[in-house]
Amino acid sequence: MLRAEQNELVTRTGPGTAMGELFRRYWIPALLAEELADRDCPPVRVKLLSERLIAFRDTQGRLGLMDEFCAHRGVSLWFGRNEESGLRCPYHGWKYDVTGQCVEVPSEPEESGFCKRIKLKSYPLVERGGVLWTYMGPPDTQPPLPEYEFATVPAKQTFVSKRLQECNYLQAMEGGIDSSHVSFLHRGALNQDPLFKGAKGNQYNLRDAQPKFEVVESDGGLLIGARRNAENGNYYWRITQWVTPFFTVIPPRGDHPIHGHFWVPIDDENCWAWSYDYHPTRELTAVELQAMKDGHGVHVKYVPGTYRPAQNKDNDYLMDRRAQKEGRSFSGIDGFAMQDASVQESMGPIQDRTKENLVSTDNGIIMARHRLMKAAKALEKGIEPPGRDPVTHRVRSVSVILPPDVAFKDAAKEALKAQAGVAHTSV
C-alpha cells in the first residue's frame, strides 16, 4: 500500500514531475524503425512522458523528433509535407528541419532572417536494434547509447514489437517483475504457446504455485529470484532482471528466445508495452518469427493499421468463459500479453495503491518502487540515477537448476551477464 502522495510521485511522468525528470535521464524507445522506414515518409505522431511530438525521416535519411505543433498558429505538423529536407506546415508553409529549426517562413522576406528566430523543441532520435530511441533530458547529462542485448545482436536474431496498453506504466511494469502470477494467470498458456511450450521449466512452474523469492539489488536495478522445488532436493530458479527505470528481462524457457519488455509512459494513463525476443547465439527460425508476427509469446495481434491490440477493453479482450470453465485457460483470455494487459488495465487508468493489500512475496514490486522513488529524490539533489551506464544494460535473465545450498546470485553470476556468442542459461 502506498500513500496517495507516494502513488502520485511514482506514477506521474509529465514535464516537471519528479518521476518525469528521472525518466528523462534515460534513452527511451520512441518508435519502431519500421514506422519511419523511408526518406520523406509520412511523419508520425509520438506522445511520450505526456509530451506531444512529431517524428520524421527527412530527404537525407536524418531522423527528427520535435514539438508536434507549428510555432505559427499551433497546427499539428502531422498534416505537414515531408519534403526537401524538412517538414512543412500545410497552413502557411513554415518549414522545419530535423533539429526543429525553422528554415522557411514564406510570408517573410528571406533577408529578414525571421525564420532563424523560430525553433521548436527537439530531441535526438537514434536507430539501434530496430528501435528509434530518444533522450528527453538535459543535453549535458545525455548518457551513452543503450546496449541492451536484444538491440545489439545481429538483426536476424531479434524481433521487437510494441502495443498500446491503456493504463499507467507502473502497474504494467509491476506485472513484469511479479513472478508469482505465472502459475495462475498464464496457466494453460505455458504448455500451448509455441514460444513457451516444451520447456522442462514449465513443469516446475505448474507443479509449485508457492515459489520462494529472493530480491537482490543490482547495480542497475534488481534481481528477483523465484525458487521452486525440482528433483532430488534441488531448486528450479527463475531469475528476472529489472533495470531502472522500466526495462525487464523475463527468464527464458528451454531453447526458446529470451524475451522481455520496456514499459514506456505515453502519458499518465497510457503506456507503450515494448516486447522483444532474441536469441544470443542463433538466428530466429522462420517458425519463431511467424509466431511472433502472429501475436504469440509476448507479442499480440493488432487492430489493423494500429498498434492497439485486437483484444482490448472495448471487446472484453475476447474473453472465452467456456475455455476458462473447461480448464483450457485459467483467465479465459488468449495469449500471455493480453492476459497481463487485461488484468492490469482493469485496475484503472492509474491504480489506486492506497487500497491494495500487498503480501511478503510482493517484495520485488516494493523494492522496485523503493528504488524508483529513491532515485527520483536523489536526482533532485543532483545525484545521477542507476541504469544509465550501458554496463548495467548488458544483463540476461536465467532459469537454472541449482543445489539447495547455493546462492543464485553467485551460482548464476556469469550467466546473468550478456556475453556475445555465449548461449543463455535456460531450463
Place this chain on the structure above:
Amino acid sequence: MLSESRAAAADTRHRIDYPNSRPRALALVGLGDGGAKIARRAGEHGFAHVRILTAEHPSPDRHVDSGEASALTGMARAIAAEGHRLGQALEQADMIFMVATPTDDLGVAAEIGQLGRQRNILITGVLIAPSATAPNVDGALELLRAATDMLVIASDASYVMEMLAELGATTAVNKGTD
C-alpha cells in the same frame, strides 16, 4: 455477448470507498546489534500494528534462568529463553520480518524460522548490506535463507520502513484502514 459493463471496466473513479481489509499484525525482529538498531528505528516511526522485537544474541555468560538445572550451555539456554520470549511475542503475528546486517550474529534466526513454520506464518528476512558483495554477506544470507520464506537484500535501512508501510503498517500520516 460482450459485457454491458465493458465501458466502465477500466474506470475506477467510482470504486467503493470502504476498507477492504482489516489491519494486519506485523512483527519485526531485529537480529544482532545492527538489526536491533534498525528495528528500534522502525519503532520510532510510530507504526500501528507492528510489534518491534530485538534479538541481540545473548552473551554466553548471560544466565537468563540461573536456577535451571540443565545440561544446556549458557549460550544455548539463553537462546532457548529468547526463543520462548519471541514465541510468545510472535504468537499473534500475521507476518514476521527479521532484519539484520552482515556482521550480526544470526544465531536466533533459525529459532524464529521454526516458530514461524510451526504457526504457518510467512517469514521475510531482510539483510541490509551496502552491496551484495560486501564482507560476510554470504554467510548471513545462508543463515537467513534457511530460516525464511522470502529474502531481501537491500542497500539501505530505509527499505525496512518502506516495506512495512507497503505491507500495511499504518502511522498517523498513513492511516489506511484503521
